[in-house]
Amino acid sequence: MEDYIKENYGEVKPKNSSEEALQRWRKLCWLVKNPKRRFRFTANLSKRFEARAIQRSNQEKLRVAVLVSQAALSFIQGVSYTVPEEVKDAGFQICGDELGSIVEGHNLRKLKVHGAVEGIAKKLSTSTTDGICTSADLLSRRKEIYGINKFIESPSRGFWIFVWEALQDTTLMILGVCAFVSLVVGIMTEGWPKGAHDGLGIVASILLVVFVTATSDYRQSLQFKDLDKEKKKITVQVTRNGYRQKISIYDLLPGDIVHLAIGDQVPADGLFLSGFSLLIDESSLTGESEPINVTAENPFLLSGTKVRDGSCKMVITTVGMRTQWGKLMATLSEGGDDETPLQVKLNGVATIIGKIGLFFAVITFAVLVQGLYIRKLGEGSQWSWSMDDAQEMLEYFAIAVTIVVVAVPEGLPLAVTLSLAFAMKKMMNDKALVRHLAACETMGSATTICSDKTGTLTTNHMTVVKACICGKIIETESSKDGSNICSEVSNSALKILIQSIFNNTGGEIVKNEDGKIEILGTPTETALLEFGLLLGGNFQEERQSSRLVKVEPFNSTKKRMGVVIELPGKGLRAHCKGASEIILASCDSFLNSSGEVVPLDEASINHLNDTIDLFANEALRTLCLAYKDISDEYPAETPIPFEGYTCVGIVGIKDPVRPGVKESVAICRSAGITVRMVTGDNINTAKAIARECGILTDDGIAIEGPVFRMKSEAELQEIIPKLQVMARSSPMDKHTLVKHLRTTFQEVVAVTGDGTNDAPALHEADIGLAMGIAGTEVIFSYCCSINYLLKCGLTMGTC
Numbered sequence: 001m002e003d004y005i006k007e008n009y010g011e012v013k014p015k016n017s018s019e020e021a022l023q024r025w026r027k028l029c030w031l032v033k034n035p036k037r038r039f040r041f042t043a044n045l046s047k048r049f050e051a052r053a054i055q056r057s058n059q060e061k062l063r064v065a066v067l068v069s070q071a072a073l074s075f076i077q078g079v080s081y082t083v084p085e086e087v088k089d090a091g092f093q094i095c096g097d098e099l100g101s102i103v104e105g106h107n108l109r110k111l112k113v114h115g116a117v118e119g120i121a122k123k124l125s126t127s128t129t130d131g132i133c134t135s136a137d138l139l140s141r142r143k144e145i146y147g148i149n150k151f152i153e154s155p156s157r158g159f160w161i162f163v164w165e166a167l168q169d170t171t172l173m174i175l176g177v178c179a180f181v182s183l184v185v186g187i188m189t190e191g192w193p194k195g196a197h198d199g200l201g202i203v204a205s206i207l208l209v210v211f212v213t214a215t216s217d218y219r220q221s222l223q224f225k226d227l228d229k230e231k232k233k234i235t236v237q238v239t240r241n242g243y244r245q246k247i248s249i250y251d252l253l254p255g256d257i258v259h260l261a262i263g264d265q266v267p268a269d270g271l272f273l274s275g276f277s278l279l280i281d282e283s284s285l286t287g288e289s290e291p292i293n294v295t296a297e298n299p300f301l302l303s304g305t306k307v308r309d310g311s312c313k314m315v316i317t318t319v320g321m322r323t324q325w326g327k328l329m330a331t332l333s334e335g336g337d338d339e340t341p342l343q344v345k346l347n348g349v350a351t352i353i354g355k356i357g358l359f360f361a362v363i364t365f366a367v368l369v370q371g372l373y374i375r376k377l378g379e380g381s382q383w384s385w386s387m388d389d390a391q392e393m394l395e396y397f398a399i400a401v402t403i404v405v406v407a408v409p410e411g412l413p414l415a416v417t418l419s420l421a422f423a424m425k426k427m428m429n430d431k432a433l434v435r436h437l438a439a440c441e442t443m444g445s446a447t448t449i450c451s452d453k454t455g456t457l458t459t460n461h462m463t464v465v466k467a468c469i470c471g472k473i474i475e476t477e478s479s480k481d482g483s484n485i486c487s488e489v490s491n492s493a494l495k496i497l498i499q500s501i502f503n504n505t506g507g508e509i510v511k512n513e514d515g516k517i518e519i520l521g522t523p524t525e526t527a528l529l530e531f532g533l534l535l536g537g538n539f540q541e542e543r544q545s546s547r548l549v550k551v552e553p554f555n556s557t558k559k560r561m562g563v564v565i566e567l568p569g570k571g572l573r574a575h576c577k578g579a580s581e582i583i584l585a586s587c588d589s590f591l592n593s594s595g596e597v598v599p600l601d602e603a604s605i606n607h608l609n610d611t612i613d614l615f616a617n618e619a620l621r622t623l624c625l626a627y628k629d630i631s632d633e634y635p636a637e638t639p640i641p642f643e644g645y646t647c648v649g650i651v652g653i654k655d656p657v658r659p660g661v662k663e664s665v666a667i668c669r670s671a672g673i674t675v676r677m678v679t680g681d682n683i684n685t686a687k688a689i690a691r692e693c694g695i696l697t698d699d700g701i702a703i704e705g706p707v708f709r710m711k712s713e714a715e716l717q718e719i720i721p722k723l724q725v726m727a728r729s730s731p732m733d734k735h736t737l738v739k740h741l742r743t744t745f746q747e748v749v750a751v752t753g754d755g756t757n758d759a760p761a762l763h764e765a766d767i768g769l770a771m772g773i774a775g776t777e778v779i780f781s782y783c784c785s786i787n788y789l790l791k792c793g794l795t796m797g798t799c
């Protein structure tokens with residue numbers, strides 16, 4: 001049996017199984033009862049084809065739209081657009097359909113006619129800086145005119161539909177026919193009610209089976225709907241009434257100003273307002289894998305696409321079912337997950353047992369009929385068949401069908417689905433969201449966990465605790481108001497430092513509606529901004545005094561962020577910050593203790609490198625800040641130069657280890673699961689934290705991403721089994737490691753990450769656990785601690 005299953009079903013892998021494989025093994029199951037029901041919670045392949053067709057047509061539409069608008073641009077002519085009365089009455093100047101046709105059709109000509117992005121914002125009565133005004137009646141009018149950002153879901157099916165579906169079972173139908181014939185023959189030979197007993201018995205059992213099946217299916221479908229709702233709860237950063245706030249994507253309305261960062265999903269159709277290096281991945285909508293650049297010239301942002309790189313502010317124009325994504329979601333809303341390995345195997349077992357059952361049913365029927373025939377032969381009445389004989393034959397047939405009904409364990413694969421759904425629900429209570437059922441199962445069989453550091457092993461609450469400014473090491477923890485820092489550092493250096501912190505940031509300091517100061521951004525950014533405040537800086541003042549000319553947002557491959565600003569008294573200055581060794585390597589001077597720019601000599605380089613090591617060995621994340629004055633003719637399109645910088649300082653950021661991680665890692669090890677740390681941080685920081693968590697042992701290997709990348713296949717074979725820490729890794733290094741572990745070493749790999757720089761690795765892993773720290777990418781949004789993963793993994797694995 002094992003061989004048979006392997007041969008016919010074994011190919012279906014838990015991840016990315018080919019459509020042919022899925023279809024092939026579904027075909028193999030034709031014989032067994034009611035495949036429709038059996039596959040009810042698994043991927044709906046035909047719906048997938050439909051969705052793919054939509055993607056293809058989207059791609060075609062976009063292509064045509066681009067061509068048309070290009071052609072139209074060459075002879076721009078005015079188009080008259082009349083605003084519908086009800087839209088005018090509500091205080092707007094443009095209707096939803098017109099907006100839809102502009103954005104979805106990438107129609108630059110119409111956009112121009114409406115006064116470009118600013119014109120559209122005005123017509124939507126919103127402000128590009130303060131967002132919409134949320135007084136209740138205005139919101140409700142907006143909703144009335146433009147609709148809400150929800151997708152129409154297929155209406156939930158009623159109980160009777162489930163009853164009807166349960167009746168579609170072939171074996172039950174055969175039994176039904178048996179019951180009917182038995183009733184007719186019985187009543188004709190033995191009369192009412194005696195002759196009807198057998199037939200009614202069969203009818204009663206059919207009804208029992210149908211109602212029990214329908215009830216359980218109905219309840220499960222309700223439960224799945226609940227789970228689905230939970231999966232789609234996502235919030236985004238929006239400016240309304242001049243305040244930045246988090247709101248659910250369902251509450252978004254046209255006119256809302258949304259802030260997007262790397263890893264986010266575009267929540268509704270809209271137009272680009274401002275931003276830098278924005279790369280959008282449209283593959284979910286068009287199937288096109290090459291990301292596209294969205295700028296003021298090509299400002300169209302479509303919902304369902306993802307931010308690959310950069311950050312931006314957008315104004316929402318179209319929501320809900322008016323968007324292409326809405327239409328796609330309506331098609332896909334019924335599709336489930338791919339089958340899990342256990343489901344595939346159990347389906348195999350069920351099918352084999354079914355076939356054996358059928359075989360014996362046929363034999364039983366043949367033997368019984370033969371017995372009857374021989375008896376009749378003995379009696380010499382083989383040529384005359386009475387009604388009684390027919391009744392007997394029918395009974396034999398019913399027995400054979402009963403054998404099939406009883407023998408086929410078609411509920412077996414379904415039982416797995418249900419237990420997985422149950423596990424999913426349980427995890428949800430613990431604030432862990434499982435997006436794919438298979439995850440619950442695979443988690444139990446994980447043999448390796450590749451964990452990132454920030455947020456999984458550590459708390460992700462970052463604070464600057466040490467800094468080395470102008471060559472002086474300063475402890476910031478002891479200083480409540482930063483006065484000791486300010487007294488030790490020269491004024492000019494302090495000024496540059498504050499300028500660097502507040503301008504070269506992906507975060508923001510805002511006042512919320514209660515008048516309280518709120519620091520927004522990734523934990524690293526907020527830690528730095530907090531440090532800036534401690535130094536006595538004023539964010540708003542600083543931002544107003546200089547103008548941002550160019551921003552290169554942080555990304556994990558470059559491990560740095562840079563800006564160019566125009567200084568108050570004219571002149572341009574570039575600031576960069578990032579992984580300290582990398583930034584330091586691009587510096588040729590530094591600010592000395594009196595705040596003067598002096599060239600970096602060997603001694604000072606050593607001093608700075610020692611400082612980095614000192615901070616890193618204390619498990620601090622180190623960042624180097626540097627600046628450079630550049631010539632006035634800097635063209636905005638060229639990348640920010642990356643050499644000849646002046647080092648301003650190095651900061652050490654503390655991110656404490658989560659309580660209980662050490663114990664979890666130990667439990668893991670005793671259960672035979674290897675935990676590896678794969679991080680973008682400095683190797684010494686990574687090693688210090690790995691030691692603290694018990695991940696790095698004396699015989700383990702810690703390696704840096706760039707070194708790992710250069711290794712040959714043979715060397716990798718040797719290193720990987722002992723590899724415990726990989727530091728300064730790029731997203732692709734993480735991916736390579738996971739791929740090797742899965743393919744060469746046949747491990748079942750779980751990867752945890754924050755869903756942005758870890759996305760390729762998460763995708764490659766057997767099970768990807770994305771922590772809800774950054775990004776709202778829909779596929780992976782899972783918040784848990786490693787303790788949680790281990791707890792679930794172990795309980796699922798042992799039970």
Ligand SMILES: Nc1ncnc2c1ncn2[C@@H]1O[C@H](COP(=O)(O)OP(=O)(O)OP(=O)(O)O)[C@@H](O)[C@H]1O
Nearest residue numbers: 452453454524554556559561577578579679680681
């Ligand atoms: N916003 C930022 N601006 C500039 N540099 C940063 C920023 N955030 C992080 N860095 C630097 O980049 C390094 C690596 O970041 P990266 O995103 O690759 O790793 P990570 O995801 O933070 O770490 P982990 O993989 O452990 O989660 C950090 O050690 C830090 O020095």
Ligand SMILES: [Ca+2]
Nearest residue numbers: 452753754757
């Ligand atoms: Ca990370």
